[in-house]
Amino acid sequence: MDIGLSTADITTVPADAIVNAAHHALRGGGGVDGAIHRAGGPAILAELIERYPNGTPTGTAVWTTAGELPATYVIHVVGPNFTAGQRDPELLESCYRNALRVADELGATTLALPAVSAGIYGWPAQSAAEIAVRTLRGTPTNVAEATFCLVEPRLYKAFRNATAAGE
Template sequence: MVHLTAVLGDITTQDVDAIVNAASTAMRGGGGVDGAIHRAGGPGILADCIRRFPDGLRTGDAGWTTAGDLPARWVIHTVGPDTRAGQTDPALLESCYRRALAVADELGVRTIAFPLISAGIFGWPRQDAAAIAVRTILGTPTRVSEARLVAFDDAARALVERELSARTG
């Protein structure tokens, strides 16, 4: 079973095999986590997105690119549901975590860092996003040994820690 921890920090500085990007369907960079990853990783990430995903990705799906100038080796991009566009089915958000872990297994990733997918500009309620993230990561069979949920503020980290405590004792 994967060892999951809550971390306060910047996902772009995590020293892991792969970081997960909360991308848009176009896969061309954007705001929030997506913009931070593209800025920190440099133009190689966008070039790889364009080459590997000319038509983008569907909500709930995932794929990988180079990590450019980031400490990680890969970026696993996943498209979370956008509540502002009426995408409120929790199965879509669960799919993001499951598909990211499946891609990680394909790549041989042992350490991975996730953001709270869809909990920013896509409007998913943060408490529910934390619960779905923890439940899905812990409940998905994977060869990943260490996963981090990287929170950008103390409140998000506290939500993740509460969910972890409730699930793992």
């Protein structure tokens, strides 16, 4: 799998699927989640309410239409909230493994991803980057291209370091 880095807004990046860092209730929110819902339009939330009325647990992934986004699907993952004490790296790894599993089920070969849990959920940037890159590289998948969309310079730097370390 090719892993790329971009400073583009994730809602503008063409891909088969966009990965969303979602809240467990799956009802939209702030940060990446809010941006995806705003740009994708009401179809995403309507599908989430219909298909996942009780949300989904931390570490899991579900999918919906991408609405108006330049993708076919949105894969919603619920990252651990480091600030609230959810600090088990396995939960963060699970987000990425499950995103790849869902992508494979959908036939998606290109993904645009955020730095799950590294924003408002407070996961330290370098640790989040290392977990994300290691998990993507170590998980068997049909995904050929994964692009991390990192608008914050601290996250771009962390992911640049993590991708360089494994080359």
